[in-house]
Amino acid sequence: MSTTVEVMSETAPAAPRVVGRRGPWFAAIWLFFLIDPVRAGFQADDRVRGLSGVATTVVFAGVYLLLWWRMRARAQAFGDPVGETPGAGSALLLTLAGLGVLMMVLLGEPGVACLVYVAVAAVMVMPVRWAAPTVIAIAVLAVLLGLLPGWEFEFGVAFGVVAASVAVFGIRTIINRNAQLVTAHQRNAELAVDNERSRFARDLHDILGHSLTVITIKAELARRLIDVDPERTRAELADLERLSRDALADVRRAVEGYRDLTLPGELARARTALSAAEIEATLPNSTEDVPSELRELFAWTVREGVTNVIRHSGARHCEVVLGPGRAEVRDDGAGPGTPSVRGSGLAGLQERAAALGARLVTTKLDPGWSLAVVVE
Known part of the structure; x- marks a missing residue:
């Protein structure tokens, strides 16, 4: 069972990121507890049944890793936190549960170890209101299986189901909170950029709007006076040149250093x-x-x-x-x-x-x- 939490940067992009190569290996460490079912399969008197149980256990481990990989990658995408929208995760969870049942049928009591992984997968995929009763039901099932002829009371497995589920629920909560914080940070950053863009546009309008209006009016006046009053035209053109230079200087200052x-x-x-x-x-x-x-x-x-x-x-x-x-x-x-x-x-x-x-x-x-x- 994976208890790895990856800290997500506040500056992470909104698009999904590729899961780190080392991530699945941390999840694979917890598959150590499936060694007992594999060993029981190789030691079974019925060779075909035992090897079938070993193959089922290997496939079970692969589906568990695939489920973990998918949920972790989805959490890193920030847009679909763990446990909120099961989607394809539900299909993987049902597949994992079916393989677990097949392990217990083929391997007997050693196959009960699968219940811990199924409980953890339920916590990863399901909303809390469904995951909690599911975990309790799996823990009760582990205890009831001890009543079968030749099977021992599996209190340790029941305790493992509850303990592992609580731990993974804590990890899932942290991942979801981090995802929500990063999403909120990204939205605030986008709003800040939009506000700054709007403010810059407004200030640029204030800087240029009236100046360009005056320049246009003076240019029209100079055009009308050019044949009537040359001296007045020269004065208007000089004023027009000064206004345009001042407006250009204001724009350059605004663009090169907005706070100038x-x-x-x-x-x-x-x-x-x-x-x-x-x-x-x-x-x-x-x-x-x-x-x-x-x-x-x-x-x-x-x-x-x-x-x-x-x-x-x-x-x-x-x-x-x-x-x-x-x-x-x-x-x-x-x-x-x-x-x-x-x-x-x-x-x-x-x-x-x-x-x-x-x-x-x-x-x-x-x-x-x-x-x-x-x-x-």
């Missing part, structure tokens, strides 16, 4: 974060007014400002305002304290602003709080 800061991406994440915190948000629909060299700084401003609003302010409303030389986050909450109190996040933002010739301004409103980065 982009101003449209931070606005998209701010909208999601404020909504999750049940804070009403008023956010700009575009970023085309922001010069390219200030976009990263303003993205940090939005991130730091919105983070402070969510963590410290207790606000009900938050507004982000963007302009060519200013980025501001306002709220109607209590704020982090006085304007002179600044954490490491604000200190880092002040350093970034100073590097670009801008300054950080924090202001207590009535009610609320304002965090702004202003270009001198």
Whole structure:
């Protein structure tokens, strides 16, 4: 009887895997207890009957190994745990039971050893509500067979039936739980990938959607003005070039490193974060007014400002305002304290602003709080 449990990796594929070559040999070790029936067959006075019993025992062992192999492989597939859907396993179990009966008929009392293997097979194949009464019935049968003329009381076999069945039931439970855990892990991983894909698509839409709309409108305007107002057309084309370069830079940052800061991406994440915190948000629909060299700084401003609003302010409303030389986050909450109190996040933002010739301004409103980065 096999008591081998193989630990299944959380990263195992959903498709069935090939059973390891050493697995069946561990199951074959327990066939040692069939040596007595084989020896009794060779020592039988009726040579034909004895050899028939030996052949039956060998076939019995082969069917047992086949059943074990099949159930173990099915458990490794994660989609059909042991004992849940008998299927072809029931046919193998009935075959094993029939061969067991034939062993006892041909070999007599030594053939009773087959009952332990039949009980274990029943636990492997049947649902618990059927396996338990089946094991009890097999144990009772082992005791009743001792009442036959010339047969001894088989208490040891009855005890072996119960003990082996309980042990294999524990193993089966572990295998099923592992299979369920791995399946749940795989489903969670699939959901996480789907959520990340949806979020990436949403953020990419936020990054490109308005920019492409503005680019399209400006391109149409330039086409109409090309013969009417060449100077205005040049200005629109220059603006069109800047917007397209900014959009391309945002997309590259999003693709190369999804967590890299982009101003449209931070606005998209701010909208999601404020909504999750049940804070009403008023956010700009575009970023085309922001010069390219200030976009990263303003993205940090939005991130730091919105983070402070969510963590410290207790606000009900938050507004982000963007302009060519200013980025501001306002709220109607209590704020982090006085304007002179600044954490490491604000200190880092002040350093970034100073590097670009801008300054950080924090202001207590009535009610609320304002965090702004202003270009001198």
